[in-house]
Amino acid sequence: MTVTKIYKFTDIDCPNCAAKAEAKIKKIKGVQDVAIAFFAQKVFITAEESDFAEIYPAAVKAVQAVEADCELIELK
Amino acid sequence: MKLSRSQKRKLYEILGAAALLIAAVILSAILKPTWWAAILLYLPAFVLAGHETITSALRNILRGQVFDEHFLMSVASIAAMILGEHAEAVGVLLFGALGELFESYAISSARRSVKALAKLCPDTVRVVSPDGNTSEIAAETAEAGTVFLVAAGERIPLDGIILEGEAALDCAALTGESLPVEVEAGHEVAAGAINLSGLLKIRALRPAKESGAARIIAMVEDASAKKARSEAFITKFARYYTPIVVGAALLLAIVPPLIFGGFTDWLYRALNFLVISCPCALVISVPLTFFGTIGGSARRGILFKDNYAIENLSAAKIAAFDKTGTLTEGHLSIDQIRPVSCTPNELIAYAAAAEYGSTHPIAKTVLEAFEGIGGVIGGVAEQLSQSTELRGRGRTCSLGGVIIAAGNRKLLEEMGVQIPSTEENTTVIYVSVDGQYRGSITFSDRIKADSAEAIGKLRNVGVGTVMLSGDNRNGAEKVAAQLGISRFGWGLLPEEKVTALESYRPEGGKLIFVGDGINDAPSLAATDVGIAMGGIGSDAAIEAADVVLPGDNPLKVAEAVRISKKAMAIAKQNIVFAIGIKVLFLILSAFGLTNMWMSVFADVGVSVLAILNAMRTLK
Numbered sequence: 144m145t146v147t148k149i150y151k152f153t154d155i156d157c158p159n160c161a162a163k164a165e166a167k168i169k170k171i172k173g174v175q176d177v178a179i180a181f182f183a184q185k186v187f188i189t190a191e192e193s194d195f196a197e198i199y200p201a202a203v204k205a206v207q208a209v210e211a212d213c214e215l216i217e218l219k
Numbered sequence: 220m221k222l223s224r225s226q227k228r229k230l231y232e233i234l235g236a237a238a239l240l241i242a243a244v245i246l247s248a249i250l251k252p253t254w255w256a257a258i259l260l261y262l263p264a265f266v267l268a269g270h271e272t273i274t275s276a277l278r279n280i281l282r283g284q285v286f287d288e289h290f291l292m293s294v295a296s297i298a299a300m301i302l303g304e305h306a307e308a309v310g311v312l313l314f315g316a317l318g319e320l321f322e323s324y325a326i327s328s329a330r331r332s333v334k335a336l337a338k339l340c341p342d343t344v345r346v347v348s349p350d351g352n353t354s355e356i357a358a359e360t361a362e363a364g365t366v367f368l369v370a371a372g373e374r375i376p377l378d379g380i381i382l383e384g385e386a387a388l389d390c391a392a393l394t395g396e397s398l399p400v401e402v403e404a405g406h407e408v409a410a411g412a413i414n415l416s417g418l419l420k421i422r423a424l425r426p427a428k429e430s431g432a433a434r435i436i437a438m439v440e441d442a443s444a445k446k447a448r449s450e451a452f453i454t455k456f457a458r459y460y461t462p463i464v465v466g467a468a469l470l471l472a473i474v475p476p477l478i479f480g481g482f483t484d485w486l487y488r489a490l491n492f493l494v495i496s497c498p499c500a501l502v503i504s505v506p507l508t509f510f511g512t513i514g515g516s517a518r519r520g521i522l523f524k525d526n527y528a529i530e531n532l533s534a535a536k537i538a539a540f541d542k543t544g545t546l547t548e549g550h551l552s553i554d555q556i557r558p559v560s561c562t563p564n565e566l567i568a569y570a571a572a573a574e575y576g577s578t579h580p581i582a583k584t585v586l587e588a589f590e591g592i593g594g595v596i597g598g599v600a601e602q603l604s605q606s607t608e609l610r611g612r613g614r615t616c617s618l619g620g621v622i623i624a625a626g627n628r629k630l631l632e633e634m635g636v637q638i639p640s641t642e643e644n645t646t647v648i649y650v651s652v653d654g655q656y657r658g659s660i661t662f663s664d665r666i667k668a669d670s671a672e673a674i675g676k677l678r679n680v681g682v683g684t685v686m687l688s689g690d691n692r693n694g695a696e697k698v699a700a701q702l703g704i705s706r707f708g709w710g711l712l713p714e715e716k717v718t719a720l721e722s723y724r725p726e727g728g729k730l731i732f733v734g735d736g737i738n739d740a741p742s743l744a745a746t747d748v749g750i751a752m753g754g755i756g757s758d759a760a761i762e763a764a765d766v767v768l769p770g771d772n773p774l775k776v777a778e779a780v781r782i783s784k785k786a787m788a789i790a791k792q793n794i795v796f797a798i799g800i801k802v803l804f805l806i807l808s809a810f811g812l813t814n815m816w817m818s819v820f821a822d823v824g825v826s827v828l829a830i831l832n833a834m835r836t837l838k
Binding site: 156157158159162180181182183184185187208211 | 278282287322323326329330333440441442454457498499502503506507510
């Protein structure tokens with residue numbers, strides 16, 4: 144089933160960096176869509192539910208490549 | 220002005236670096252130091268102003284990201300230091316850091332303004348248990364059905380229905396309406412409203428996270444995930460702009476010296492390029508404009524679903540209003556009861572039986588009238604069977620074997636019932652019982668007090684108004700004439716409204732649709748901007764709408780258009796201003812007409828002005 148999960152991110156302080164992180168997440172295998180709400184500090188990732196086990200660590204790596212201290216916390 | 224701890228630390232560093240820079244400038248004027256001594260003299264200021272910029276540049280290079288603004292500033296300032304332009308080298312870092320501090324302040328204050336919305340609902344609920352004891356529980360643990368108290372001066376924590384008490388409510392935070400609303404037992408109230416007087420006992424209708432206020436917060440927070448065209452343009456622009464300027468800087472440093480000589484002079488001009496090359500002003504100010512607009516207008520009872528809604532609404536040409544519930548109150552009252560061979564009360568009872576189970580405003584009014592004459596709806600419902608809705612015509616049912624029909628002329632004629640000719644100048648239903656005509660009931664719907672002014676205000680912002688209605692021609696014409704609307708469609712079923720809307724689509728502008736969110740999801744979705752007005756209860760309407768007005772004041776439509784126009788104007792000003800100044804300085808630097816001080820002022824100055832301009836939207 145395709146789902147959109149929402150993650151809160153921390154420490155990304157410029158919209159340009161957020162755009163870079165978005166582009167990196169988009170390249171992760173299995174990600175169908177991604178959107179970063181920079182001001183709301185949220186990342187929306189759409190993918191098959193079963194793929195998230197692999198996508199989440201890859202997404203964390205992607206955002207940390209842009210901002211080393213960045214964390215991704217899933218919102219319920 | 221509220222600064223976070225890290226922002227304060229940065230501010231102190233900048234002030235300290237500025238003091239060290241001034242000291243170094245004075246000392247070097249007195250001591251006339253050698254090249255090496257001068258570097259040592261300026262080094263403390265250089266390190267304090269630039270340590271974050273330079274370490275972040277180094278870290279990004281290790282990760283394979285070369286062309287970021289920190290890298291460019293580092294290269295420019297280190298090279299300036301080597302060229303002997305010490306004060307300018309420190310200046311670039313100093314003003315760069317100041318610009319970043321200002322950006323981060325702007326971002327956090329924009330985020331704060333939206334977070335303030337999240338305080339709409341209290342965290343605790345004062346629950347009344349069946350034995351009458353009260354206790355406080357966390358709002359998120361309260362379930363539907365919980366009975367709770369709200370005293371005067373408190374905010375309502377959950378959507379609910381009033382069991383006891385009466386009060387005036389301030390719903391400004393939800394609807395933008397400043398006038399208090401009088402409520403009493405039986406009324407529905409929304410979380411986030413402030414109880415101005417009296418004690419209310421309320422039964423929760425849904426848990427806290429499903430309340431209207433929670434939806435507002437989620438909508439506003441998530442709105443910025445979708446980028447408008449102008450924002451996408453900026454991202455693309457930034458992607459090409461920086462490498463192009465850096466390439467041009469390289470060429471400027473290498474090619475002219477080979478022809479004209481004077482290597483340091485050209486290198487200095489190239490460094491100016493690097494200083495101006497940061498697209499920060501654009502990259503931050505445009506999204507900030509949209510975010511500020513979404514946050515600022517939410518407090519006035521206008522919720523934009525995304526940036527596209529702002530962009531499209533700013534180009535609105537025609538506003539199509541669904542008559543009932545937007546221009547009119549949407550609460551029908553019975554005008555006339557004209558029974559034929561029965562009493563008025565019997566006619567109401569027949570109509571109530573037919574209308575039972577319908578969500579149409581007519582049904583609501585008829586059933587209320589039935590209760591008003593002492594009828595018991597539950598008693599009627601027990602004997603009902605075969606309740607059927609015939610879309611666009613009316614309803615039929617069987618009441619203990621008797622076939623009742625209530626609806627328009629078409630419905631009764633299809634059933635072979637003769638209707639004596641009557642003038643249809645209002646909303647009307649005809650009633651037949653077992654094929655015999657039993658009379659008609661006419662309804663009227665009051666035009667909202669602000670409707671005429673709203674249409675005038677829309678005209679002032681360049682938007683024409685048309686009206687759609689499911690009513691008969693005379694009913695629609697009457698309202699249109701009173702409001703001065705010359706183009707209107709009548710007798711339309713919800714799905715026909717979509718086709719009718721297309722015929723109003725303007726050339727070279729956007730078509731907006733304003734509906735009350737009941738049964739008009741197709742129209743909301745079919746137009747460029749769908750505006751759902753009055754209440755945020757219907758999921759389908761919120762899903763389909765681009766703008767939600769929790770209040771029911773039509774003036775908000777014109778205000779939304781005005782706000783979106785202002786937002787787009789600010790975004791465009793920033794784009795033109797920032798690109799214009801940067802291009803101007805690039806040309807000036809290429810001819811050696813600027814120095815690094817001017818470049819850094821141009822870069823940081825443009826950022827600060829663009830951000831200040833964008834922050835106007837937060838007000």
